[in-house]
């Protein structure tokens with residue numbers, strides 16, 4: 001019978017957090033007893049329900065007093081229902097029918113250690129102790145089995161220090177400030193060996209060739225979309241997907257609640273082959289963890305832009321990040337009904353229009369930029385479009401089809417039609433990678449067809465490097481180069497926009513050229529950097545965060 005942390009978490013319905021627990025060094029069931037509630041967010045346990053479950057599990061493990069039992073492993077097996085358990089083990093706190101286990105009723109031992117008889121009888125010389133948990137409404141309606149092991153926690157071989165938010169989050173200033181947490185078990189000798197953690201001091205790495213600038217003060221107050229702020233930069237982390245969980249991906253990103261901070265725990269190996277963790281911290285205007293819904297993201301990112309648009313302004317909302325990081329989920333939503341930012345914005349736009357007497361019409365257009373060329377997604381990509389400037393230096397997209405929509409559903413239909421046409425390719429990272437920038441424009445026009453407000457939603461192409469292509473060929477190299485060039489140009493324009501420089505390099509890429517109108521005047525911009533949590537995406541995640549960080553610093 002396998003006895004492990006995973007089983008414990010499974011019994012409590014928390015198995016999806018297993019990877020994060022192990023990453024944070026909580027790789028054994030016995031370690032659960034050292035957790036405090038402050039650690040829960042660091043372990044990715046954020047919702048009230050999950051917190052309650054973990055709390056109960058921790059209390060249970062604490063009550064078992066593992067160290068006095070000279071055990072350091074606890075596992076749960078045979079998850080079965082309460083009635084069945086009751087039949088098997090009718091008595092409370094007694095030996096099980098085979099005489100090898102102790103059966104306990106946690107209703108009696110709630111918030112306290114299990115009764116002395118259970119814990120001190122110590123039938124561990126070659127046998128096991130079995131705890132029968134029978135809290136009716138509890139998630140812990142399972143058998144728990146303690147298995148004696150040769151390794152013990154005693155004075156000679158003390159247990160590692162508890163994982164606390166202090167040890168994980170407090171800022172070490174230098175190497176001498178090394179912090180320790182538990183690490184995944186390597187060998188019996190390493191079990192209690194702490195893994196050093198260092199904080200990354202620079203943002204060195206792949207950064208679209210941009211020179212690095214001094215980092216912004218972490219405590220700089222950011223007034224999201226308040227007076228004077230035209231650009232906000234937010235980060236959204238998605239949860240591990242089922243497929244990632246199955247292949248054992250470890251969640252390496254934490255988003256401590258209320259701190260607008262994303263921390264990437266990068267696993268590294270020194271030249272002497274010792275392992276250590278390098279922590280990269282980034283502060284943004286908003287940071288959304290995996291528990292955040294599209295509605296929550298919308299309210300803090302696109303909603304202020306929609307309000308700006310409804311009052312006649314121009315706004316742009318970008319979703320940026322590696323393929324598979326959740327851009328489309330954010331913009332479009334995953335359900336067929338569509339609960340992404342597009343739909344939520346449209347809902348508010350129509351709600352506003354029906355509540356006011358202004359006679360405004362809603363128009364939508366949708367096109368993509370692929371390898372420097374524009375294609376109308378509402379014309380099955382058959383029509384190539386051209387961005388041209390008129391005498392007043394206003395950019396027009398000739399040939400672009402505008403469709404008038406009069407309801408949320410008609411607009412969503414247009415969007416799903418356009419999305420189906422978008423260019424996809426296979427990258428080493430994502431088998432269905434969006435290889436183009438998709439630009440959705442929603443315009444308000446008055447009865448004279450004059451523009452009375454405009455918002456762009458831009459789902460940028462995946463930011464992976466050309467080297468990520470599975471079998472790099474000329475086409476994929478061109479795609480990669482174009483994508484990177486346009487992302488660089490975008491950053492330059494945002495910088496120039498914010499610094500109110502006389503020259504803005506809109507012509508550096510088609511993306512910035514067509515968005516020129518959104519960068520001038522009273523326009524507002526929000527960038528949502530989407531990141532994947534898995535350890536195999538660490539490098540991409542760091543690149544995305546560096547890019548977003550640079551955009552933020554350039555403000």
Ligand SMILES: Nc1ncnc2c1ncn2[C@@H]1O[C@H](COP(=O)(O)OP(=O)(O)OP(=O)(O)O)[C@@H](O)[C@H]1O
Nearest residue numbers: 238323324325326327328329334430432433434462
């Ligand atoms: N916040 C989230 N919550 C739950 N699942 C998510 C979330 N974000 C993304 N996903 C899931 O992750 C997978 C990849 O997301 P998505 O397709 O949105 O990535 P993408 O960044 O648009 O990729 P690409 O650039 O290749 O189009 C999808 O299965 C999606 O449902």
